[in-house]
Amino acid sequence: MRDRIGPFLTQDLELLYQPLVDARSHAVIGAEALLRLRGPAGTLLGPEAVLESLATPEDRTALDWWVLAKACREAQAWPHLRIGVNICAESVTRPGFTVGTLDAVTAAGLAPQCLAIEVIETAIIVDFERARENFAALRAAGIRVAIDDFGTGYSSLSYLAKLPIDTIKIDKSFIDAIDEAPSVAIIQATTAMARALGIAVTAEGVETAEQAQTLRAFGCHCLQGYYFSRPVSVKAFTAMLDKPPWQAGS
Ligand code: G
């Protein structure tokens, strides 16, 4: 394992896990691994703090490999769950991406079914053909592919039909505005289309019981957000699985 990525020591990097819950039962079905940088006085900084200081695509790809390897090792503790890992658009369209990902999974002794790769729409614009090939190869190996922050990039509805993907994650901005007609229209249309194409839908940034209820009624399969839990440490996430706090009393 490398001990440095750009200006950072990898010992200062950490992954937190935010639960993904079934929209009906609210049972935990997975988690998203989220990068944090240990800052001064015990603070934890988000991925922007890291990415801003990585000047080259090589550094960003090195970060992706580090995150992937660490998430695969940590995910071994939860063989019944699927863990989502965020990968930069430029990494996912590299020729060696699929082989490298499979190596990371094998090296960690993780079942490929336990891993999902999350990429933003930009990846598809960077190199559609390569993204398509890599996604198909990942899926053939049992790894899931999710489109992250859906609706914020240059979403083309036609690519959804042409790309081998498992999940779309509707961006938090639409959930925030769930009381407004345009957002409702977008969430409902996206969900209906995804369902028709056999693609699962996750809603991100769910902060209230009402949002969770509405999103379930709209047909979302999976929910993620502060209403259930903030991103937490490996230890806290494992403890949460025994008794999810949002199900206390039920
Ligand atoms: O781009 P992506 O969707 O992977 O980013 C997830 C980020 O959103 C994480 O950094 C996480 O901390 C944050 N996040 C997750 N759920 C919520 C939420 O319910 N509310 C807010 N404000 N942020 C959230």
Ligand code: MN
């Ligand atoms: Mn994500």
